[in-house]
Amino acid sequence: MFNFFRKRNPLNEVQALRDRAERIGLAYLEKLAVNGKITRQHIVGMARIMNFHPDEVTERIPDRRRASRYTKAVAGLRAAGMMSERQTYDERFDHDHN
Numbered sequence: 813m814f815n816f817f818r819k820r821n822p823l824n825e826v827q828a829l830r831d832r833a834e835r836i837g838l839a840y841l842e843k844l845a846v847n848g849k850i851t852r853q854h855i856v857g858m859a860r861i862m863n864f865h866p867d868e869v870t871e872r873i874p875d876r877r878r879a880s881r882y883t884k885a886v887a888g889l890r891a892a893g894m895m896s897e898r899q900t901y902d903e904r905f906d907h908d909h910n
Contacts, residue, residue, distance in 0.1 A: 834862055837858050837861065837862060838858075838869075838872055838873060838875075840858075841854060841855065841858055841869070841873045842873050842874065842875060842881065842885050844888075845873055845874070845884075845885040845886075845888035845889050845892075846881055846884040846885050846888055847888070848887075848888045848891055848892075849888075850873075850888055850889065850892050850894065851892060852866075852892070852893075852894065855869050855870055855873075855894060870889065870894050870895060873885060873889065874886050874889070
């Protein structure tokens with residue numbers, strides 16, 4: 813039978829909806845990045861909706877759990893100029909700078 817008197821927490825329900833919408837938005841951006849059709853405006857618009865900084869959204873687009881899509885998404889972001897090339901060890905730890 814229906815449980816009309818179960819304890820509900822409206823804040824948890826709202827957070828669950830927000831998390832689901834966030835996952836849908838990031839999946840959409842990942843699809844655009846994989847296809848090479850992503851633009852800066854896509855990221856800025858989604859960041860405004862999600863209330864995040866655009867750089868944070870850019871970092872969250874590639875899904876590391878799926879290696880081939882991750883590689884394609886990062887390549888798409890680099891082609892669009894959203895992500896810089898990977899730094900080498902020497903660039904990160906420049907020990908010659910007296």
